[in-house]
Amino acid sequence: METSVLITFIVLAVVLVGLVGTLLVSGRKLTPKKTRRLYPETRDADDQPPGAAEGEDGDTLVADRPAAEAPEAAVEAPEAEAEAAPAVETPEPVASRLARLRARLVKSNNVFGKSLLALLSRDEIDEDVWEEIEETLLMADLGTDSTMELVDTLRERVTVEGSKDPQRVRAMLHEELVKLIDPEFDRRLTVTADGRPAVVLVVGVNGVGKTTTVGKLARVLVAEDKDVILGAADTFRAAAAEQLTTWGSRVGVPTVSSDVEGADPASVAYDAVDKGTELETDVVLVDTAGRLQNKANLMDELGKVKRVVEKKSEVDEVLLVLDATTGQNGLNQAKVFSEAVNVTGIVLTKLDGTARGGIVVAIQKQLGVPVKLIGLGEGPDDLAPFDTESFVDALLED
Ligand SMILES: Nc1nc2c(ncn2[C@@H]2O[C@H](COP(=O)(O)OP(=O)(O)OP(=O)(O)O)[C@@H](O)[C@H]2O)c(=O)[nH]1
Numbered sequence: 155m156e157t158s159v160l161i162t163f164i165v166l167a168v169v170l171v172g173l174v175g176t177l178l179v180s181g182r183k184l185t186p187k188k189t190r191r192l193y194p195e196t197r198d199a200d201d202q203p204p205g206a207a208e209g210e211d212g213d214t215l216v217a218d219r220p221a222a223e224a225p226e227a228a229v230e231a232p233e234a235e236a237e238a239a240p241a242v243e244t245p246e247p248v249a250s251r252l253a254r255l256r257a258r259l260v261k262s263n264n265v266f267g268k269s270l271l272a273l274l275s276r277d278e279i280d281e282d283v284w285e286e287i288e289e290t291l292l293m294a295d296l297g298t299d300s301t302m303e304l305v306d307t308l309r310e311r312v313t314v315e316g317s318k319d320p321q322r323v324r325a326m327l328h329e330e331l332v333k334l335i336d337p338e339f340d341r342r343l344t345v346t347a348d349g350r351p352a353v354v355l356v357v358g359v360n361g362v363g364k365t366t367t368v369g370k371l372a373r374v375l376v377a378e379d380k381d382v383i384l385g386a387a388d389t390f391r392a393a394a395a396e397q398l399t400t401w402g403s404r405v406g407v408p409t410v411s412s413d414v415e416g417a418d419p420a421s422v423a424y425d426a427v428d429k430g431t432e433l434e435t436d437v438v439l440v441d442t443a444g445r446l447q448n449k450a451n452l453m454d455e456l457g458k459v460k461r462v463v464e465k466k467s468e469v470d471e472v473l474l475v476l477d478a479t480t481g482q483n484g485l486n487q488a489k490v491f492s493e494a495v496n497v498t499g500i501v502l503t504k505l506d507g508t509a510r511g512g513i514v515v516a517i518q519k520q521l522g523v524p525v526k527l528i529g530l531g532e533g534p535d536d537l538a539p540f541d542t543e544s545f546v547d548a549l550l551e552d
Contacts, residue, residue, distance in 0.1 A: 242406040245373035246535040255530040255538045258506045259548040265509045266294040267550040270327060275320040279312060295481050296334075296512030300519060304330055328546055334515050337542045339524035343499065344470040345375060351383070351430040351438045353467050355423070357456060357495060358475035359444040359487050363503035363529055365394050367475050368441040369401025370529070370537035376405045380436040385426025386411035387419040387459060390443035398441055404534070408433075419443060419455065420462035427466045438467075453494035460495050473526065475501045476517060479508045485520055492521050503529030506536070511549055514540075 246254075273279075273287050284305060291301040311326050345352045356371075358364045368384060375382050384402045386395035386409055395411035402409040410426040423440045430438035442459055445452060463469055474497045476484045491497060500517055505528050514525050525540045 243404050243534075245377040245405055247377050248374060248539065251535050252538050252541075252544070255536060256544060256548055258530045258536075259511075259528075259545070260551045262506055262509055262511075266290060266511060267327075271320065271324055271550065274308070274312070274323040274327065275318060277318065284309060291512060293510075294512035295510040295516055297516035297519065300334055300512070300515045304334060324550060328550055331546045331549065332542055335542045335546065336518065336524075339518070341499070341524045341526045341540055343473075343526055343539075345380065345437050347468070347470055350467055351427070351435045352470045353427055353430075353438045353440070353463060354471040354473060355440050355442060355460065355463070355469055355495070356473045356475060356501075357442050357444060357491055357497075358501075360391065362444070362475045362477040362480075362484075363501075364388070364444060364475045365397050365401070365441050366532070367473075367501050367503060367527070367529060367537065368398060368439050369404075370534060371527070372402060372407050372439055373405050373534055374537060375437055375439075376407060381434070382407045382437045382439060383426060383430040383433060383435045384409040385423050385438060385440035387423040387426070388441045388443040389415070389417045389419050389422060390445060394441065394443070401534075420459045423459045424462050424466055427463050431467065449490055452490065456491070456494040471498050472496060473499050473501050474521075474523075475503060476513075478502050478505045478510060478513050481510060481513065484513065485516060488517060488521055492523070497521060497523050499524060499526035501525075501527040501529065501537075502540070506530040511545070514545065 269290050270287060273283050273290070276283055287308070288301055288305050291304060292298070296304070307330050308326065311330075312323070315322070315326075317323065343354070345354065347353075354371075356364055356368050365388065372382050372384060382402075384398055384407055386398045388394035388398075389412055392415060395409070399409040399411065401407075408429075410422065410429050412422050412425075419442060423442070426440055427438050440459075440463070442456065445455075460469055460472070472495050474488060474491050476488055478484070480487075488497075488500070500521070500523055502514060502517070502525050505511065518524060527537055528540050528545075530536050530538060
């Protein structure tokens with residue numbers, strides 16, 4: 155009799171211990187996202203990021219973050235280890251990058267502003283001068299309509315006000331350029347969504363800087379303390395996924411890619427959104443391929459990527475990347491893309507290498523969509539939000 159009581163007691167104890175264990179585990183799952191950041195600052199060198207196991211979803215891989223990270227000083231660790239340089243970089247905050255990149259914009263674009271100011275400050279502004287002004291604006295890729303509009307308005311203002319004072323002329327030009335670029339556009343990126351990750355598709359022809367832009371944008375978002383996941387849906391160029399994974403791992407952001415060459419980009423994009431949802435990231439950034447040799451093919455492929463992603467989640471932003479140095483050609487590309495997907499914002503890259511800042515006006519006019527970001531160099535933090543006032547200031551800097 156006593157033995158059976160003892161056995162019953164032992165069985166009850168085991169069941170109780172099991173129950174307490176289960177409660178503890180499920181309690182951990184319910185820990186709010188923000189208190190268990192996806193990429194903890196302190197990890198053991200061999201820790202895996204959540205859900206980062208290779209091949210977990212069939213052909214889709216989630217690239218590991220860099221293995222070694224120095225533990226924080228508060229963690230008990232040998233001194234030498236605590237001082238080791240962290241493998242994950244800290245991206246530059248947006249405010250300081252703006253100040254730094256402004257100088258680059260001034261350097262490449264103020265030729266345009268300076269020659270305009272010089273022309274407008276002449277003692278006599280005759281027909282020849284107005285023609286020269288027109289030419290300068292066209293050379294800056296402002297586009298014919300906007301050039302005519304600006305010249306007409308300036309002509310009128312200069313005649314009515316009769317002022318040749320360079321400061322006054324500069325102010326007029328500044329005002330008119332700001333009006334043309336339209337400060338009314340909402341240039342904020344939609345990178346927050348309610349109860350799910352915000353989904354951003356990045357599209358554009360090859361070579362314009364798409365993959366680089368996704369990488370740079372991930373850094374901007376990480377600097378703003380957002381959890382990000384990347385989707386390498388440019389399955390056309392073999393090295394693109396690797397390139398993207400490298401960008402991501404530098405700032406501790408995982409990348410979803412396919413181990414099958416030429417895999418279906420829509421399925422990689424879907425997997426990235428799926429993984430982002432599972433990991434409760436704030437943003438999913440999807441890089442896409444941009445072959446333009448066949449318009450119908452491109453439209454089919456991009457349309458499909460968007461449709462398939464939409465089975466899982468809304469798409470919050472479609473960013474079209476355009477190379478500022480390609481002028482009119484870029485505008486034609488923009489048109490094709492905007493027919494394929496509903497573009498919500500433009501990223502204008504390589505503005506550091508051209509005096510054709512006027513392309514901002516032409517593109518916005520053509521697509522009715524704002525330039526939201528500008529690329530001003532090949533460095534990892536050379537991407538900045540577009541701001542009309544500072545852009546025009548940089549054009550007209552002395
Ligand atoms: N100077 C300058 N170079 C840039 C900028 N953005 C990108 N690049 C360079 O442009 C080149 C092409 O960039 P990628 O990101 O590979 O272009 P992509 O559009 O992804 O090309 P595909 O993957 O072939 O479709 C790289 O050498 C980049 O460093 C920029 O703002 N300024």
